[in-house]
Amino acid sequence: MKKTIIRTILLGLLFSSVSFAGGDSLAGQKKVEQICQACHGLDGQGINDTYPKLAGQFADYMVRALMDYKSGARKNAIMSGFAATLTENDMENVAAYYSRLDANRLHDLSIK
Numbered sequence: 001m002k003k004t005i006i007r008t009i010l011l012g013l014l015f016s017s018v019s020f021a022g023g024d025s026l027a028g029q030k031k032v033e034q035i036c037q038a039c040h041g042l043d044g045q046g047i048n049d050t051y052p053k054l055a056g057q058f059a060d061y062m063v064r065a066l067m068d069y070k071s072g073a074r075k076n077a078i079m080s081g082f083a084a085t086l087t088e089n090d091m092e093n094v095a096a097y098y099s100r101l102d103a104n105r106l107h108d109l110s111i112k
Contacts, residue, residue: 056103
C-alpha cells in the first residue's frame with residue numbers, strides 16, 4: 001500500500017514536469033501572441049489543416065522540435081526562421097503554454 005502511494009506520487013511528479021517542461025505559461029502565451037498564433041492559433045488548433053495542432057502536445061517534444069529547427073537538424077524554412085529568434089527559455093515557455101491547452105476543444109484561454 002505504501003509503495004503504491006509513493007509510486008503514484010512519483011509518477012504524478014514525473015508527468016507534471018514533462019507536461020510543462022519548467023516553462024512559464026504566461027510568458028509563453030505572450031510569445032505565442034507575438035509569433036506563433038498566425039499559423040498555429042492562440043488556441044493551438046492551427047488556423048487550418050496545413051498547420052500542426054499544438055494544443056495538448058508534450059512540452060518536451062515541442063522544445064526538442066524548436067531546438068532542431070533552430071539548429072537546422074529539422075528542415076522547414078518558415079519554422080527555422082521563427083525558431084532562430086527564440087531562446088531556449090522562450091521555447092520552454094511556448095511549450096508550457098501550448099501543452100496546457102486541451103487538444104480536443106476550444107476553450108477559455110485566460111491563464112489564471
